[in-house]
Amino acid sequence: MxxxxxxxxxxxxxxxxxxxxxxxxxxxxxxxxxxxxxxxxxxxxxxxxxxxxxxxxxxxxxxxxxxxxxxxxxxxxxxxxxxxxxxxxxxxxxxxxxxxxxxxxxxxxxxxxxxxxxxxxxxxxxxxxxxxxxxxxxxxxxxxxxxxxxxxxxxxxxxxxxxxxxxxxxxxxxxxxxxxxxxxxxxxxxxxxxxxxxxxERAANLGAPITARLGDRVETGIFETLDENGALLLRSATGTQTIAAADIYF
Known part of the structure; x- marks a missing residue:
């Protein structure tokens, strides 16, 4: 150790x-x-x-x-x-x-x-x-x-x-x-x-569907990656969103 x-x-x-x-x-x-x-x-x-x-x-x-x-x-x-x-x-x-x-x-x-x-x-x-x-x-x-x-x-x-x-x-x-x-x-x-x-390399559900709860709204899409600052990039039907904070469900 x-x-x-x-x-x-x-x-x-x-x-x-x-x-x-x-x-x-x-x-x-x-x-x-x-x-x-x-x-x-x-x-x-x-x-x-x-x-x-x-x-x-x-x-x-x-x-x-x-x-x-x-x-x-x-x-x-x-x-x-x-x-x-x-x-x-x-x-x-x-x-x-x-x-x-x-x-x-x-x-x-x-x-x-x-x-x-x-x-x-x-x-x-x-x-x-x-x-x-x-x-x-x-x-x-x-x-x-x-x-x-x-x-x-x-x-x-x-x-x-x-x-x-x-x-x-x-x-x-x-x-x-x-x-x-x-x-x-x-x-x-x-x-x-x-x-x-x-x-x-150790991420759960990378490339898979997830749901992000952001205060009073919910977004569902594919967990694409993290940006250069660590925000989550979520690809949905309306495009790719940058999410800095949210509760994630899958």
Missing amino acids: AMWPAQLQRHIFAELDSTNAEARRHLEQGAQADAWFMAHSQTAARGRRGRPWHAPAGNFMASLLLKLDMPAAAAAQRSFVAALALHDTLVALTGRGDIFALKWPNDVLARGQKLAGILLETAGTGARVDHLIIGIGVNLAHAPGLDAVEPGAMTPVSLQQASGISVAPEAFLNSLAPNFAQREAQLRDAGFAAIRQSWL
Whole structure:
């Protein structure tokens, strides 16, 4: 297993309200160093759009606090970095590269079901970001029941169910942190084009029909590719649309 990245702090808690909230508290207290925050249990976990996130003990719940100085659009590319790092980690720990895929914009699938989610929160001034918090939840041991997910949402699954392999949360973090550092170095050295290509090679439903829910409207078409900034290109009867944010269904 790769070594823990140099100069990267690690904070492990028995219980927190939310690892993203804990990372923000450290930031408000003047923390500057990059750090991971992991909790064995969360009492107020949330996903995208403020939705509750199922967070029982045995699952992976962690957030990475990064110090940055860049436009918001560039900071948002870390969602793809995190997704690739998650995929790298899952394959390394299970040896099952065939069962995992990446779902735009920020989910990881196992056997076509939702295994993990990513939530980005930023801090900065104007259009620039000086700190980024990347929250990650992975259903290692437990998956919520269908009664806990929205109608039409993807069925959740645990890593144990999908692969038959049990992974402890701290072991998962010890693999994820160096994998994220390696993907972050790829972004820095080769640019987003390299990250984009790696993500597309692992994409779920690329070239297939999908439905995008954008606020008060729904668009259906073929998932063609990602543009140079990571937006989804959807080909429909009315032409190709560039979608920067949406809930995707297939």
